[in-house]
Amino acid sequence: MDRIQLADFLKVRRAAIRPGDAGLPEGPRRRTPGLRRQEVAQLAGISVEYYIRLEQARGPKPSRQVLGALARALMLDRDQRFHLFHLVDELPESDSSREVPPTIRNLLAGLQDFPAYAVDAGYEMLAWNAKANLLMGYLDRLSPQERNILRTSFTGPHAPAQLADPRAQAFLQDCVSDLRASLARSPGDTRLRALVDELLRTSPEFGEMWADHRVAVRRVQTKSVVHGQFGPLEFDCQVLDVPGTAVRLVVYVPQPDSPTAAAFAHMSASAPVILETPSRPA
Structure with a gap:
């Protein structure tokens, strides 16, 4: 598990999301772009303390369930989701669609x-x-x-x-x-x-x-x-x-x-x- 790369990836993706895109109020008093750490934790259903530790590269290895929740909270696309899983040495969630495009x-x-x-x-x-x-x-x-x-x-x-x-x-x-x-x-x-x-x-x-x-x-x-x-x-x-x-x-x-x-x-x-x-x- 690459904690430093994981922390950097989480911070970059968090900064790239507008609050309105996540269904949150924009608010006039935001001093940084993107979502706050508390908001990502809330969207992912995890504690703020745990998420902060991940962004500080000192957290434990996230479970597959937590990875999936973070991917949804950060609105990751398929390639970004796979990258997230690889950063923690986990197999990505499988592609299951059998519909022929x-x-x-x-x-x-x-x-x-x-x-x-x-x-x-x-x-x-x-x-x-x-x-x-x-x-x-x-x-x-x-x-x-x-x-x-x-x-x-x-x-x-x-x-x-x-x-x-x-x-x-x-x-x-x-x-x-x-x-x-x-x-x-x-x-x-x-x-x-x-x-x-x-x-x-x-x-x-x-x-x-x-x-x-x-x-x-x-x-x-x-x-x-x-x-x-x-x-x-x-x-x-x-x-x-x-x-x-x-x-x-x-x-x-x-x-x-x-x-x-x-x-x-x-x-x-x-x-x-x-x-x-x-x-x-x-």
Whole structure:
């Protein structure tokens, strides 16, 4: 915990807030800009003495609850909130929104050359473009229950065949390692925890992979598949986080002028269609 940097950050943010923005009277007798220490403490629901000690770089390490209260009192945006948590060596509050932003939907629709889809941290398919549907051949026929890649791969009707394929096993191990990394970043995510508990109950193969305790965020990996119509395909699977959300964009990118690039180019040029998972309770 960096007490000096924390104290400086709190003082700078306190001075940047006008009382009126925090719902407080401006008053004619203010001698300093921004909020008073007493006002920040009141807004955060903590004692004035405790807050003063934080600004004097001699306070104890704040709890996550206090950090959240200070972030609200000081009207911090997402990046400032993350910085506050990092100053005290705490994991920031996780991004939990699974709604695909309009810009990402438009980006998917405009990716004419590359199959692409959006997933959340638990590998729930949220949206995809027509090229991805043409390549995979089944996305538009999936039921809501089948749209979770991990659930389908480990417990679906085709799971035994997938789990017998070494390439599929390697891919799923990478997904499980990535899932563990996501849970470590967001330990309070009840949706992720429920998915892990469900798969531990229903799939011995998932249990074996989970027991390996491998942790690795998926970023980019090379995949090789044999497609029934287009034959052998090889491409890089690039995973891109969408800041401020729990959404990740996955894009299949072949090498330029490769047979896979030619196969992608020969796929139907029908207008991209975006499909989204219906909202379900956590």
